[in-house]
Amino acid sequence: MSEILVLVEHADGDVKKVTLELLTKARSLGTPSAVFIGAGFEKAKDKLAEYGAAKVYVAESAELTGYVVAPKAELLAKLVAENAPAAVLVAATAEGKEIAGRLAIKTDSGVLTDAVDLKLDGDVFVAEQSIFGGSSVVHTAVTAGTPIIALRPNATPPFPEAAAAERVDVSVELSESAKLAKVLEKVAVAKGDRPELTEAAIVVSGGRGVGSAEKFSVIEALADQLGAAVGASRAAVDSGWYPHQSQVGQTGKTVSPQLYVACGISGAIQHRAGMQTSKTIVAVNKDPEAPIFELVDYGVVGDLFNVVPQATEEIAKRR
Amino acid sequence: MKIVVLVKQVPDTAADKRLDPDTLTVDRDAVDGLINEMDEFAIEEALQLIEKHGGEVTVVSMGPEDATDAYKKALQMGADKAVFLTDPALAGSDALATSYALAQVLRTLEFDLVILGSEASDARTSLVPALLAERLELPQLSFASKVEIEGGAIKINRLTDYGHDVVEAALPAVVSVVEKINEPRYPSFKGIMAAKKKPVETLDLAGASIDAALVGQGGSRSKVLDAAVAPPRSKGVIITDEGNGGADLVEFLAAKKFV
Numbered sequence: 079m080s081e082i083l084v085l086v087e088h089a090d091g092d093v094k095k096v097t098l099e100l101l102t103k104a105r106s107l108g109t110p111s112a113v114f115i116g117a118g119f120e121k122a123k124d125k126l127a128e129y130g131a132a133k134v135y136v137a138e139s140a141e142l143t144g145y146v147v148a149p150k151a152e153l154l155a156k157l158v159a160e161n162a163p164a165a166v167l168v169a170a171t172a173e174g175k176e177i178a179g180r181l182a183i184k185t186d187s188g189v190l191t192d193a194v195d196l197k198l199d200g201d202v203f204v205a206e207q208s209i210f211g212g213s214s215v216v217h218t219a220v221t222a223g224t225p226i227i228a229l230r231p232n233a234t235p236p237f238p239e240a241a242a243a244e245r246v247d248v249s250v251e252l253s254e255s256a257k258l259a260k261v262l263e264k265v266a267v268a269k270g271d272r273p274e275l276t277e278a279a280i281v282v283s284g285g286r287g288v289g290s291a292e293k294f295s296v297i298e299a300l301a302d303q304l305g306a307a308v309g310a311s312r313a314a315v316d317s318g319w320y321p322h323q324s325q326v327g328q329t330g331k332t333v334s335p336q337l338y339v340a341c342g343i344s345g346a347i348q349h350r351a352g353m354q355t356s357k358t359i360v361a362v363n364k365d366p367e368a369p370i371f372e373l374v375d376y377g378v379v380g381d382l383f384n385v386v387p388q389a390t391e392e393i394a395k396r397r
Numbered sequence: 398m399k400i401v402v403l404v405k406q407v408p409d410t411a412a413d414k415r416l417d418p419d420t421l422t423v424d425r426d427a428v429d430g431l432i433n434e435m436d437e438f439a440i441e442e443a444l445q446l447i448e449k450h451g452g453e454v455t456v457v458s459m460g461p462e463d464a465t466d467a468y469k470k471a472l473q474m475g476a477d478k479a480v481f482l483t484d485p486a487l488a489g490s491d492a493l494a495t496s497y498a499l500a501q502v503l504r505t506l507e508f509d510l511v512i513l514g515s516e517a518s519d520a521r522t523s524l525v526p527a528l529l530a531e532r533l534e535l536p537q538l539s540f541a542s543k544v545e546i547e548g549g550a551i552k553i554n555r556l557t558d559y560g561h562d563v564v565e566a567a568l569p570a571v572v573s574v575v576e577k578i579n580e581p582r583y584p585s586f587k588g589i590m591a592a593k594k595k596p597v598e599t600l601d602l603a604g605a606s607i608d609a610a611l612v613g614q615g616g617s618r619s620k621v622l623d624a625a626v627a628p629p630r631s632k633g634v635i636i637t638d639e640g641n642g643g644a645d646l647v648e649f650l651a652a653k654k655f656v
Binding site for chain 1: 415416421434435491492493496515516518519520521522523524526527528530531532534535536537538539540542552554555556557558559560561562563564565566567570575576577617618619620621622623624625626627630631633634635636637638640641642643644645646647649650651653655656
């Protein structure tokens, strides 16, 4: 079986769910080799083995994470040159896509982003992409070099199938041009215990109808009962009620959870572009004409401050 | 300082976009074009930097011959001049081919800073800033929510999933901005009138030393095999809350095994 490189997304060794999805997908297409960049491999090893990484290329040098994306692309380019993998898979996150793009130039290859599925047709990797906010579906293929494909989180259900995760230490002599954008400081906003927005199975979002930052507690309470991530429409973020990291839609995150609950969100096209591919969609909105109701599996026309707390309480009762 | 702002004309987000079934490219005739919204933030940032540090703003756009609204809007907002790359051979270029063509145009210009929006509302790949940095061997300062320039150095806040990174580089650099960075101005009447007299240089492939073999559908490194309109979502149940809406909602969630 041919080797497929999977770039691991992690926070100091805590492997993100999307990486497990990528490994699962890679197993159906070839033999996955994980590429682990940064500190924390010992912590990550068991997870990578559990989800089928035959090999793990480990590059722990702090230099690789001290600059904006370019060093990671250089390391991957070296691995591609030395190992001639059948494909390279990365997560379709902001950074993942940037690495993929730079790698494509370095290896004179094609790159496909935001794939929701990936299959082999003979020896051609065919990606499925959901475009125009989910209103069209296209199949695309790379026509030159090593296919580099960025897969969306939540596109593949991950399941374990153990492999050796044999450690192979690698390093790269960074070029000067990889060290041009230096990271001086990483500033984290308090995140709490909620799952990450793009990876969550359930997302509860609030929009203009929520009315204030304080009242987002109503959205958070329902999210916590459901074990969900909290999202926000651009209107809510622009009003300063919720942080930008939580913005769903165009210019924000694209999510594709099992369940999306839209509260006080009218469903403008800019918002729909970021959540239309959710499996089940539920909305609560005062306005029966709100376009969000065109998308829903279940909609409640009503005041979210009555409906949402009642739902939260009802779920608590059923526990 | 000299700033180049890249802008793109895109189909109206609110319009029903589709792929032309024959060419498998965006059917641009079917919808109105306008400037990509995020690019207005790039122009605004450039104008604010010029107001503070002095200099000039050149707007660069690439697109079909009639896609002139985007750079005109930039001129109306206050950019000094425009370079418009248009050639039928560019049609169907993917992100890689587009970045090559834009890099070739940038090589003909003098600049301290290239600023662009971090995402175009049509394809939404967010790739071009990173690709340009790679091609031009310049610092990549993407997803900037704040930009500061001092002497020959630039510092930005780069938005990340966990918050932001503070990133520093020497000029020249490629910066892409998010919409949290500023409030784009509206063109004034004076600005609209003045824009009509501002210089616009139109380039074709030869004018920018672009190799035709590396652009268009033939020069792209990926291709669309087929396209279809996604099946519409099946019509859902909509109820009106009469005091029990929350409980009814949970009933639905329980039936779907979410509760």
